[in-house]
Amino acid sequence: MYSEKVMDHFQNPRNVGEIEEASGVGTVGNAKCGDIMRIFLDIDGEGIIRDVKFKTFGCGAAVATSSMATELVKGKTVREAMQVTNKAVMEALDGLPPVKVHCSLLAEEAIHAALWDYAEKNGITIEGLERPRSDIGEQEEEPEY
Amino acid sequence: MIYLDNAATTRTAPEVVEAMLPFFSENYGNASSIYTLGSVSKKALNQARRTLADYLGARQEEIYFTAGGSEADNWALKAAAEAYGEKGKHIVTTRIEHHAVLHTCEYLEKHGFEVTCVGVDGEGIVNLGELEAAIRPDTILISVMFANNEVGTLQPVKEIGKIAHDRGILFHTDAVQAFGHLPIRVDELHIDMLSASAHKVNGPKGVGCLYIRSGLKLRGFIHGGAQERSRRAGTENIPGIVGFGKAIERAVRIMPEKTQRETELRDYLIDRIEREIPYCRLNGDRSRRLPGNVNFSFQFIEGESLLIMLDMKGICGSSGSACTSGALDPSHVLLAMGLSHEMAHGSLRLTLSEENTREEMDIVVEAIREIVGKLRAMSPLYEDYLKSRTAGS
Numbered sequence: 001m002y003s004e005k006v007m008d009h010f011q012n013p014r015n016v017g018e019i020e021e022a023s024g025v026g027t028v029g030n031a032k033c034g035d036i037m038r039i040f041l042d043i044d045g046e047g048i049i050r051d052v053k054f055k056t057f058g059c060g061a062a063v064a065t066s067s068m069a070t071e072l073v074k075g076k077t078v079r080e081a082m083q084v085t086n087k088a089v090m091e092a093l094d095g096l097p098p099v100k101v102h103c104s105l106l107a108e109e110a111i112h113a114a115l116w117d118y119a120e121k122n123g124i125t126i127e128g129l130e131r132p133r134s135d136i137g138e139q140e141e142e143p144e145y
Numbered sequence: 146m147i148y149l150d151n152a153a154t155t156r157t158a159p160e161v162v163e164a165m166l167p168f169f170s171e172n173y174g175n176a177s178s179i180y181t182l183g184s185v186s187k188k189a190l191n192q193a194r195r196t197l198a199d200y201l202g203a204r205q206e207e208i209y210f211t212a213g214g215s216e217a218d219n220w221a222l223k224a225a226a227e228a229y230g231e232k233g234k235h236i237v238t239t240r241i242e243h244h245a246v247l248h249t250c251e252y253l254e255k256h257g258f259e260v261t262c263v264g265v266d267g268e269g270i271v272n273l274g275e276l277e278a279a280i281r282p283d284t285i286l287i288s289v290m291f292a293n294n295e296v297g298t299l300q301p302v303k304e305i306g307k308i309a310h311d312r313g314i315l316f317h318t319d320a321v322q323a324f325g326h327l328p329i330r331v332d333e334l335h336i337d338m339l340s341a342s343a344h345k346v347n348g349p350k351g352v353g354c355l356y357i358r359s360g361l362k363l364r365g366f367i368h369g370g371a372q373e374r375s376r377r378a379g380t381e382n383i384p385g386i387v388g389f390g391k392a393i394e395r396a397v398r399i400m401p402e403k404t405q406r407e408t409e410l411r412d413y414l415i416d417r418i419e420r421e422i423p424y425c426r427l428n429g430d431r432s433r434r435l436p437g438n439v440n441f442s443f444q445f446i447e448g449e450s451l452l453i454m455l456d457m458k459g460i461c462g463s464s465g466s467a468c469t470s471g472a473l474d475p476s477h478v479l480l481a482m483g484l485s486h487e488m489a490h491g492s493l494r495l496t497l498s499e500e501n502t503r504e505e506m507d508i509v510v511e512a513i514r515e516i517v518g519k520l521r522a523m524s525p526l527y528e529d530y531l532k533s534r535t536a537g538s
């Protein structure tokens with residue numbers, strides 16, 4: 001069901017953990033739908049993401065997308081990190097099963113939430129960044145009988 | 146590999162496969178044909194029917210073979226609704242039924258019937274008071290499962306049957322998880338219709354049966370030839386039915402030993418997990434449960450992750466997590482029992498067979514301990530919990 005890349009990131013997730021006194025922390029999702037992601041960013045004075053860590057409660061795809069998202073933003077500028085979309089995360093993982101696409105949206109949202117926190121703490125605005133929604137649940141169609 | 150998903154399906158027993166094989170290549174006759182080759186099939190068909198009838202304390206002509214448990218459930222509910230729809234349009238069932246029953250009820254709701262789904266207690270046992278209170282003058286059918294497929298809880302079938310019969314209401318039970326695992330006597334338990342499936346009891350997949358008490362005027366389900374007393378047309382799946390008969394013959398023969406062995410292993414596994422893994426909850430009643438069923442929720446983690454990691458260690462289990470079913474919500478059974486979404490997402494079902502060993506249980510406990518530890522280490526919920534604990538003290 002999962003690509004080799006997804007399995008690799010699930011089995012050996014990169015950047016698991018916390019950052020003490022992080023520049024920005026974002027938590028998205030909820031236990032109701034079964035996925036919660038928290039991302040910690042350490043951003044230097046130049047606006048470069050020096051370090052990033054995550055914690056995730058969720059399925060294999062949730063862990064793998066969090067892991068890949070952290071890899072994609074590490075060492076990047078804030079502006080570059082804004083380009084890390086759910087599509088980019090999915091492509092980097094060689095795709096996700098359709099029912100798991102929402103995990104990649106959640107990963108994108110988690111990065112944005114951490115950046116939002118960073119921006120608020122520093123009284124700056126980041127172009128294109130909107131207040132994160134904390135809850136992403138894809139509405140699926142009820143089957144007909 | 147350690148296979149602990151016997152509630153999903155079981156290994157077809159070697160003696161069952163052996164009994165089936167001649168009916169593919171040598172005795173391939175159509176049971177409706179009059180020549181000898183056909184009558185060999187007919188005889189085998191009737192022998193299987195007798196085995197099932199004897200097990201239930203029923204009559205041969207009350208057993209109708211189907212293509213599995215789902216078909217039997219669909220047939221029972223739709224045919225009962227149609228046959229008794231004149232009398233009333235109300236059906237009582239429970240919130241913890243298999244989807245074969247629940248989705249059939251939803252279908253019937255769209256066709257003018259009203260369905261009341263009765264709740265269960267924290268262990269997953271149907272609330273008898275609530276069930277009685279749900280009955281109305283226009284109630285025509287009560288459908289309650291014999292044993293739950295997720296948490297293994299055994300329902301008070303006899304009491305429910307009596308409630309139904311005292312009021313002249315039909316009683317159907319989905320016995321797919323219990324059939325061949327526990328003694329079942331339809332008369333003592335006041336059962337009018339009962340669904341069963343071969344593959345949950347070491348028989349082949351795609352074969353099941355519906356017991357219909359004689360005298361019930363139920364319409365046939367598949368229209369066509371005169372097979373199954375014209376109620377379920379279609380050339381019979383003779384190899385499958387022979388396998389079903391053999392599986393039940395075997396199940397009845399080994400039942401006392403199998404039950405004892407599974408119960409011991411089950412209680413050993415439950416005991417070790419409870420002792421050795423913190424923040425877990427046993428789901429389902431401790432003693433009123435299927436001999437092979439173990440179901441736990443592990444707080445702060447999600448079931449699909451746990452399953453994939455167990456699979457990497459060669460251990461097969463299942464979970465009520467939404468992610469494993471492709472649905473948005475976790476198990477409707479666990480939610481009906483009052484578990485939070487988080488706990489329902491973190492559930493793990495391990496269902497044993499008589500082939501499992503104590504050594505395997507030891508390996509499984511070690512694996513769960515390691516994996517749960519790893520997943521908690523990356524869980525934001527666990528982090529929050531630990532912080533709230535230090536903040537509180």
Ligand SMILES: Cc1ncc(COP(=O)(O)O)c(C=O)c1O
Binds near residue numbers: 243
């Ligand atoms: C309680 C219950 N009812 C019905 C079914 C469906 O049976 P089958 O797979 O034979 O259609 C199952 C099996 O998944 C079950 O556990």
